[in-house]
Amino acid sequence: MASSPPRPGRDTRVARLPPRERILDAAEELFLREGIRAVGVQAIAEQAKTTKMALYRHFATKDALIEEWLRIVAAGYAAAFDGAETGHPGDGRAQVLAVARFIADGLPDIARRGCPFVNSIAGLPDRGHPARRLIEEHKATQLRRLTDMCRSAGARTPEGAAAEITFLMEGAQVSAQNxxxxxxxxxxxTAVEAVLARAGAVGGR
Structure with missing residues (x-):
């Protein structure tokens, strides 16, 4: 789903970050631009204006750094779902539309930098890799939460509606990226509203 918001004034802002945050910021910049497998630890350290030794004090391996970066990205999506639920209590339809708007608002950034999950999954062919499992668990959790929202909205088949909406949101990200x-x-x-209408989803009570 959507990437984190663009970060203005990167050079001056990064210089003020603690070392661990500088490393994560540098990793994000390079992973999105070049791919997680093409980027080496030395390049990340140089981008973060630190050393490999300092990097390894914060992250035991490059894989651990990849996993932590993706965990932070996933937390941003979880926060958007939380915001949709707290912003529209008891109104599943409005919650789904709020999530869809969050994805739509992030598409310009996806077009510029790519989706972290789409970009990373190609570099994680091992289904047992911790970062790969993190992505799969993140996607499964989002689908469950969308299903609950569709159920709250009164959709006749909440699982089917949630699957269609997930398909639309992920397809929109790929379309924006390419x-x-x-x-x-x-x-x-428009498409998400059509799915909700066809599913019989209604507004809050």
Whole structure:
């Protein structure tokens, strides 16, 4: 799903970060630009203006750094789901639309930098890799939460509606990343509303 928001004034901002945060910031910049497997620890250390030794004090291995970065990205999505639920208590339809808007709002950043999960999964062919498992667990949790929202909205088949909406949101991210479709955010919101209407989902009580 969507990437973290763009980070303005990177050079001056990064210089003020603690070492661990500088390393994570540098890793994100390089992983999104070049791919997680193409980037070495030395390049990350140089981007963070630190040393490999200092990097290894914070992260035992490069794989541990990849996993922590993806954990932070996943937490951003979890926070968006939390915000949709607290912002629209008891209104599953509004919750789903809030999540869809969060994805739509993040599409311009996806177009510039790519989706962290889409970009990373290609570099994680081992299904047992901790970072790969983190991505799969994150996606499964999101699907469960969307299903609960669709159920709260009164969808006749909440599992099916949630699967369709997930398909639309992830497809919108890929389309934004490769530039294959125009007005992706607008089309995503229209399509999600259509799924909810077809499923019989209604507003809050």
């Amino acid at each position: 530039g294959s479709v125009d007005r992706v955010g607008e089309r995503l919101l």
